[in-house]
Amino acid sequence: MKAKKDINTEEKIVEAAEKVFIKNGMAGARMQQIADEAGINKALLHYYYRSKEKLFSIVFRTALKALLPNIIKSFKSEGSFFEKLRVFVDTYLTIIEKNPHLPGFVIHELNHRPEQLIQTIAELDIDIQFIIDDINTEIENGNIINISPNDLIINVISLCIFPVVARPMVTGVLFKGDKDEYKTFLKERKSHVADFVINSIKTK
Amino acid sequence: MKAKKDINTEEKIVEAAEKVFIKNGMAGARMQQIADEAGINKALLHYYYRSKEKLFSIVFRTALKALLPNIIKSFKSEGSFFEKLRVFVDTYLTIIEKNPHLPGFVIHELNHRPEQLIQTIAELDIDIQFIIDDINTEIENGNIINISPNDLIINVISLCIFPVVARPMVTGVLFKGDKDEYKTFLKERKSHVADFVINSIKTK
DNA sequence: GTCTATAAGGTGATAGAC
DNA sequence: GTCTATCACCTTATAGAC
Numbered sequence: 001m002k003a004k005k006d007i008n009t010e011e012k013i014v015e016a017a018e019k020v021f022i023k024n025g026m027a028g029a030r031m032q033q034i035a036d037e038a039g040i041n042k043a044l045l046h047y048y049y050r051s052k053e054k055l056f057s058i059v060f061r062t063a064l065k066a067l068l069p070n071i072i073k074s075f076k077s078e079g080s081f082f083e084k085l086r087v088f089v090d091t092y093l094t095i096i097e098k099n100p101h102l103p104g105f106v107i108h109e110l111n112h113r114p115e116q117l118i119q120t121i122a123e124l125d126i127d128i129q130f131i132i133d134d135i136n137t138e139i140e141n142g143n144i145i146n147i148s149p150n151d152l153i154i155n156v157i158s159l160c161i162f163p164v165v166a167r168p169m170v171t172g173v174l175f176k177g178d179k180d181e182y183k184t185f186l187k188e189r190k191s192h193v194a195d196f197v198i199n200s201i202k203t204k
Numbered sequence: 205m206k207a208k209k210d211i212n213t214e215e216k217i218v219e220a221a222e223k224v225f226i227k228n229g230m231a232g233a234r235m236q237q238i239a240d241e242a243g244i245n246k247a248l249l250h251y252y253y254r255s256k257e258k259l260f261s262i263v264f265r266t267a268l269k270a271l272l273p274n275i276i277k278s279f280k281s282e283g284s285f286f287e288k289l290r291v292f293v294d295t296y297l298t299i300i301e302k303n304p305h306l307p308g309f310v311i312h313e314l315n316h317r318p319e320q321l322i323q324t325i326a327e328l329d330i331d332i333q334f335i336i337d338d339i340n341t342e343i344e345n346g347n348i349i350n351i352s353p354n355d356l357i358i359n360v361i362s363l364c365i366f367p368v369v370a371r372p373m374v375t376g377v378l379f380k381g382d383k384d385e386y387k388t389f390l391k392e393r394k395s396h397v398a399d400f401v402i403n404s405i406k407t408k
Numbered sequence: 409g410t411c412t413a414t415a416a417g418g419t420g421a422t423a424g425a426c
Numbered sequence: 427g428t429c430t431a432t433c434a435c436c437t438t439a440t441a442g443a444c
Contacts, residue, residue: 009409009410024231024316025229025231025232025312026232027228027229027231027232028229028230028231028232028316030436030437030438031437031438031439032437032438040410040411041410041411041412042437042438042439043410043411043412043439043440043441044409044410044411045439046438046439046440047409047410048409050439051438051439052437052438052439068377101315104311104312104315106373107308107369107370107372107373108229108308108312110370110372110373111305111308111371111372112228112232114372114376117372117373117376118376118381121376121377126377128377128378145403147400148396150378150379150389151389151393151396151400153378154366154367154374154378155363155400157366158362158363158365158366158367159359159362159363161362161366161370162358162361162362162365162366162369163358163362165311165369166311166314166365167315168311168314168315168318168321169310169311169314169321170358172318172321172322172325173272173325173330173332174332174354174357174358175354177322185354185355189355192352192355196351196355196359196404197404199349199403199404199405200400200401200403200404201403204408213427213428234418234419234420235419235420235421236418236419236420244428244429245428245429245430246419246420246421247421247422247423247428247429247430248427248428248429249420249421250420250421250422251427251428252427254421255420255421256419256420256421
């Protein structure tokens with residue numbers, strides 16, 4: 001009973017921290033805000049997690065994990081290359097639609113802590129070689145045009161992430177602030193991105 | 205002489221503020237840091253610009269202006285649609301290569317101040333209708349496939365901005381931290397993005 | 409484990425001399 | 427216009443009661 005309660009408090013704190021850090025960033029987040037969000041006292045945060053920096057590291061690592069390895073795995077589905085591409089885009093967009101601030105958070109913090117990414121990547125053992133191999137095979141087989149695998153991968157990820165990260169800009173400039181239009185846009189985007197990419201790389 | 209000196213100090217402050225705000229964001233920036241960067245005293249900042257918030261607004265507005273209207277104008281060049289597209293991509297990538305933190309800054313702050321964008325957009329009179337018209341004409345003339353103009357515009361901007369905004373992630377994951385490889389990648393990206401887009405939308 | 413109270417240091421902003 | 431000194435407040439972190 002006691003042990004269970006401990007875990008609950010610890011988890012509550014981390015969940016609250018994720019919410020606050022991802023929304024406001026390290027510099028903008030307040031320990032008081034996290035405590036309020038978790039429904040506990042500020043002192044308890046320090047009891048469980050020694051410092052703000054320490055708590056941030058945990059959140060940051062989780063965020064990076066959610067954004068990279070879990071998604072890369074989605075490219076390991078069955079089917080043809082184009083089918084895998086569609087699954088990948090679908091999975092990626094679904095995840096970041098649910099956590100729209102996640103990519104922006106990681107990108108923002110990464111610019112101030114580049115070392116941490118290098119370290120975390122090493123720890124998480126992120127490897128995209130199998131995707132690169134896949135692409136090269138498709139090129140050799142004449143199914144897609146000759147394109148640098150790195151460029152192709154970045155293109156796909158750019159098309160997925162950017163519209164979500166830059167939501168205010170997209171709604172503001174393109175949709176004149178119309179949120180419904182943006183929602184429709186995002187919904188149709190999954191097939192659109194895949195279509196757009198495949199149309200570009202498919203050999204005729 | 206006196207008036208000239210005033211202007212210089214004012215300018216020095218704004219330039220320093222741009223540097224510090226764009227790098228660290230509103231929450232992470234320190235007035236002391238800006239003063240140091242400008243080579244003046246902290247009190248002088250408040251003498252010229254009443255508050256941090258006020259100084260930030262000026263920087264934010266300038267940043268948004270640099271990122272949106274100036275670039276949109278680049279689509280008004282001469283030539284065919286595809287040529288205009290190439291000029292646009294080239295201009296956009298050149299600008300954000302010179303200010304790699306600019307898009308990330310705007311995007312990050314925008315998520316905390318969506319209202320400010322709406323207002324600033326209204327003030328800056330940003331209008332992309334002529335681009336939409338261009339695209340629709342190309343579709344009608346059968347030069348490009350039937351694509352939603354909004355999607356096409358966002359695709360191009362995504363492909364330009366994302367790799368620069370997410371530089372640490374790109375270098376970290378794809379290039380294993382190799383900065384030279386990233387530099388080469390960016391250099392070749394200008395033509396690559398245009399090729400990739402044109403290849404996707406051009407009617408066969 | 410959880411709370412209240414408070415320490416210790418930082419930050420934006422102002423007062424006042426020059 | 428520019429500086430030093432200082433205020434008032436906020437924020438992280440800890441001490442100590444329960």
